[in-house]
Amino acid sequence: MESDPHLVLDKTLAGLQLPDLISVSIDIELEEVLHQLQKLKIGALGVVENEKLVGIFSERDFLIRIVGKVEDWRHQKIGDYMTHPPFFLNSESILKEAIALMIRRDFRHIPIQIAGENKWKIISAKDILKVLIEQFPESLNKYGIKTSWNVMELDSFGENFSFDEPASESRLTANLFLHPLRRAIFRNPIIVDEKEDIQDVLQQMQASRQGAAVVTKFRTQVTGIITERDFIFQVFDKMDKGESLPVKNFMTPNPHTLLSRHFICYAINNMFKFNYRNTIIVDEDKLPVACVTLMDLLKVITWNIIMDA
Template sequence: MSSQGGSRRSQKRAPSTSKRTSSSENGGNLSKPPSPQGESSSSVGGAGGERTVKKLRLSKALTIPEGTIVSDACRRMASRRVDAVLLTDANALLSGIVTDKDITTRVIAEGLRPDQTVVSKIMTRNPIFVTSDSLAIEALQKMVQGKFRHLPVVENGEVIAILDITKCLYDAISRMEKAAEQGSAIAAAVEGVERQWGSNFSAPYAFIETLRERMFKPSLSTIITENAKVAIVSPSDPVAVAAKKMREFRSNSALIVTGSKIQGILTSKDVLMRVVAQNLSPELTLVEKVMTSNPECATMETTILDALHIMHDGKFLHLPVIDKDGGVAACLDVLQITHAAISMVKSFNFCCNGFAVTICVVLKWNKICLS
């Protein structure tokens, strides 16, 4: 997960943080930015009655000059309890964004001193943004596809807030629950056909059972690859070592493990809030002093929907997953799980159509066999 890093087309003109100006996102129309990958807002389930970004509980953006020292930026972020800050140039135009991951992987992991590094050196320039009238699910898609958790929100050319992915989780959960409800209705219809035809409903039965299970009860095991890479450190390792592990594994977190058991988790936000903002030395501070002990874990059988609920209710962004023996299987972040949820919902209509066609074929096939 990056702080909006990676390749992208540059904006023609950045939005202002203090005055209204005309602006564009990646060369597009500011008032109605294109949906991700050219999709319409209805491509994931329809736009009717859906929430717009302005209806979410937006956080007022913390904005600082791009010449600010990293240590000062971290203290200001900690005082506001935010993990992202917007940067402005000399003309008060949005020039970049810095997040907790940037602090961890671009400062601490690189051995830079926070009190001697300016934020412009580590910021992501020309961040992607959304307008306040964009659909919340569109904003969520942008974050998932771009692999970042924060989006500046623009209204009439002016940055009015910053959107965190956690504010969009409700929309992802709502979509999955609706899909599950429709799936249950289809499953009931299938069971009705089974009762009607009894033993004659046998030829495509295995296919329908497999499709139904994969569609309506996808578990975390479906998105965890074998030998998944996890950043793991010991309790006695310094924070600097954990930061390097996070950079190596392109992760926002590291698990603290003793033997095969998870003792704690250290996230990039912990590094920002509990180390840099407190003026502690990453080289001398042990992870056991600043980690979150005994984090809530999921199992391979936990459903994607339940995982979203766990993260939404617990207000955390990382979910360790254990195997049947209690060992580490993976550590999923909110983007990975949300991506899985969106993918499931996007394929739902296709699978529903597949179910309908299959049922029709089955009924016709059985009718022919019985005639």
């Protein structure tokens, strides 16, 4: 842990352990891009032409822009649908700059060029959150994960949740992780019935540009969640057959839920422990009210820090 955790924000990206940016040719077909994302289990690919990075393409692009919208999409070239030119940073840029670009542009992945070389890394919202929480291991370990809870057993004066809003801070401190989750709710969730056709669910996610939908029984009881990654790994390969496929066949069943009053640190600990990127927020009757993402949590934790920079 840093002697002053806030100093990590001035650390250069070259000093972080970041994955290499995996790239594909600008002429590759989207069907092969899908297979690459499935095989490598990554959220974004670089696109190169003549050994130069000219674009970036993500699993969100597949969900929002391609499937169901582009005719004969499997045989289209990635170069026609990539984000071009890509926003990127140099490895000598500092972490604070990466956070600012990410939250202001709503990017989940940013390519990082190694200074003086034609080599690339990539940084994600999850990578950044990991660096931030590593500065406070004792504080976050104190609260741990929360996979079950009972409203009647919660002590409003204890460590389960907060009625109060911690003061906004412009420094990186452990208190930032004790904000209630309601501060990370920025949009209404997509709520679907488990019997709805997967095509209809896709259209709702595309219309709202959201990467997840809460699956329910009778639109009340939460029974699952369907995410863009589920579409990448399970759905897109089966959608061309013209069958009616209920979302229940593809959802992740029985997802963890939290209250809007629970601390942010519970959502973060759950997400890193169980490797998911969305947390369903419910009310005291366990009816769904929101779906909070890793990006939402990053925004809440860093917004005042970046705005005051």
